[in-house]
Amino acid sequence: MKAKKPNWLITSLLIVGSLLILFPLYLTITISLKTPQELADSLWALPKEWRFENYLEAIEITNFFNAFQNSFLITIVVVIFTILTNSMVAYAIARNLHKKFYKFLFYYFVSAMFVPFPIIMLPIVKQTSSWGLDNIVGLMLLYIVYGLAFNIFVYVGYIKSIPKELEEAAIVDGASTWKVFWKVIFPLLTPMNATVGILTCLWAWNDFMLPLVILSDSDMATLPLVQYMFQGQFSTDYNLAFASYLMALAPMILVYIFAQKWIISGVTKGAIK
Template identity: 60%
Template structure:
């Protein structure tokens, strides 16, 4: 919800220098590969003692912000500003307008952002590898790396773990699929 609220504020105030700067600053962060910032990030994370699972979650939130803002702002541009004006005339403040009028309209984009973010976080191998220092806090993808040895690979255990890693993604997508499909069909019909 915070990413969509920030995208709403930026999108509705485009044309002002500050909001344009914030938008382009966030979008420019998408073009920096993780491999470039990996070493300084590891040093900062270890300095702040964030080399654990909560620290990894905070990093995923911060590093996912540019892409989420980009997706939300593109969708919010298609929502007419007449809805904002009608809510303002009815006496709603900015937060009420967003929460009661705009946010329900964002259901398809919320599902899309949730699926993309979940896929990215769930399948990520590099960031947990370099950030998490304690071996007992490994993610499932890091634990799968153990099955591949230097001279042999335990395929039965490896494929069982691959199935376990795939199952939550499929279940999550099945629940969010209806929203994504309705968003695609609604977007095709808009004039």
């Protein structure tokens, strides 16, 4: 068999794309390890003095571990409840799409993906405040609800590809609808559960706007919000700022590196099947 000739156009685009991703990361790491004087002398060069103390100072100034705890708690709870609740709603819709009411529900949920958040931001802030939900619990509930639109879209597409004969066999054996879902359908949703869980994890951890407008107590601040609150303090010391940014980004970078195959394959399966 003849060896395929390399496609230089695609290869060049991949190289350029990789550089566009890696170069900002290189700058973030090097700036976080420089002194203010080194940063003023040269932005691009490697640091002459590797100041790991910048990370310790950033941790102390931003109360990093408190914000990390808040972000971790919110992310874990949101991921678990999103998978459990959104999959059940999607299953009920997917198996009843032949009915007008459920078809309306499907398009109603999916249409929410096209509603920009700034349009509903003010009503949400006023409502959560009046209900006493301007806290971490309210933030978790909003994440779970706001994830419904996209999650139902991918879940329904995947569930429709699961043969109904599996459910019919379980019902013949005496299983209830509830048991059919948890014993038959939910285990088969593992690839899609992984995809939804990873995407929800990335969103809840990195989101800035929703915590900014919902949370009223600085002790409840998440990592992205802490970076914003201390922006003025970092205006003359970007070394500490970049050290703090890198620590906040590091957990999700690791999650994405190890889980990107489930993200890509899961979204493709949910959209096509």
